[in-house]
Amino acid sequence: MTEYAEITYAVADRIATVALNRPEARNGYTVRMADELAEAFDRADNDEEVRVVVLTGEGRDFSVGADLSQGGFDFDAEQGPDPQWQEPAGRCSKRIFLMNKPVIAAIRGAAIGGGVTITLSADYRLAATDAKFGFVFVRRGIYPEGASAWFLPRLVGLGRAMDWMISGRVFDAEEAEAAGLVHRLHPPEELLDRAYELAADLAANTAPVSVAVTRQLLYRMSSMDSPFPVHELDSKLIAGIMHNPDSVEGVLSFLQKRQPEFGLKVNADLPGYLPWLRE
Structure with missing residues (x-):
């Protein structure tokens, strides 16, 4: 059984639950979390007993994005990365893209930067009414990651993707739903129940x-x-x-x-x- 430090993994009723598990840091995204997520999705995809995956976060937020306090990337800053290096958000979003099983992202609280780009390749994004989203990269002098410049326009159209990414502004769940980024909204206390209801229907039918x-x-x-x-x-x-x-x-x-x-x-x-x- 694989042990994880920054996520949790559990299977019940043919549904695998993968949860970001750094609630004390509002699920700030790290290199280790990226690699644990990729491994967990491998695990779910290779388990014939798993039919659907629910991706969520422990605590009040899904993820506030990259945890900049964790010391940067997994390569030497002086030497730079080797040609095969992949940035952390894409390690998750690309693995979800390759899944043979449907993935339901259940999002409450903040989903900012890498905290939203890792969900763009999921089949469903269900959000709590208290969710907040933001592709804030330009407000930090950095660049979109997680292959989000490919995924986002396919979900919401180029015009809306340009607005969100060029402004870097934070927007609410209602705007996300209206644009098609989010499939459905639910009260925070009902979000996971609704995600599991959807997962159970997919698994059964x-x-x-x-x-x-x-x-x-x-x-x-x-x-x-x-x-x-x-x-x-x-x-x-x-x-x-x-x-x-x-x-x-x-x-x-x-x-x-x-x-x-x-x-x-x-x-x-x-x-x-x-x-x-x-x-």
Whole structure:
């Protein structure tokens, strides 16, 4: 069992909960936290018993962003990083991007800087009505990270992303929801319950291989220059459903008015021709 110092990890009812766990520092983001988060998402993705991940934070805030008191980065300041070095927020956001399992971010209190960019690749962002967001990098003389310049415009449009990132202003949960950054708002005391309700529905009613393929189809194919390569891949996928036991089970469970029992496994049964599997 992996031991973590700055996050917690628990699994119950096919749902993994990953929680930032530095409440005394308002979950200030560190290099160690980044690496622990990446490892925890690896762990959840490789566990066939886990169907959904809930990402949250202990205490009153999700994360106030980089903890600048922790001594900088994990490379020598004089020598600089090696060419393969990756900044800490992207270690988490890119790992979530690669997930085969849906990820629900449950955000209350402050989600600032890296505290919001690490959530941009999640499938859902549920927020408490007391949440505050900010891409404050320009107000600190630094730069957007976590690949947020790629993720954010796809969520809220280029114009709104420019406003938030060029001004660096902090904005409230209502503005975040109206722009599409947040899917739904809930009272703070109800936020986690609503996140687990959503996670339970996904775990009970969706096929894990179908979810994994669909999630990556949206991320990988929605920015293509035309629909033709997307439809080419769609056609291969649809042609295979005649021999797909999950497809048979999905239809039978619907006709028989019962819960489906999907048997295919993400780690063994993804179609081998998916172009992103080469990564």
